[in-house]
Amino acid sequence: MKKGKTPSLIGSGAGSVKSVTSGRLRYCKRCEMGIAKDSICIEVSIPGSMGSKTYCTTCFAEILDQTEKDIAKLRENLPAIRPKDSTT
Numbered sequence: 001m002k003k004g005k006t007p008s009l010i011g012s013g014a015g016s017v018k019s020v021t022s023g024r025l026r027y028c029k030r031c032e033m034g035i036a037k038d039s040i041c042i043e044v045s046i047p048g049s050m051g052s053k054t055y056c057t058t059c060f061a062e063i064l065d066q067t068e069k070d071i072a073k074l075r076e077n078l079p080a081i082r083p084k085d086s087t088t
């Protein structure tokens with residue numbers, strides 16, 4: 001029997017991501033642009049720590065694209081593993 005929920009590479013504590021409204025001026029970890037109070041930013045938790053990294057939405061869109069590429073690459077490198085709904 002499988003235990004609990006299906007784990008995810010980016011979910012359940014391992015770099016989990018949430019969109020938050022900044023309560024104060026913050027700086028994007030990547031481009032170091034200021035994120036004004038009351039604007040949306042993305043918090044990515046750091047596995048194994050209580051901390052998190054803050055990104056602006058522009059940088060996070062790029063990070064998400066890169067994550068998709070990495071997942072696609074992973075699937076290519078693991079040909080035996082296909083999405084459940086794939087017919088090929």
Ligand SMILES: [Zn+2]
Binds near residue numbers: 033055056058
């Ligand atoms: Zn940024």
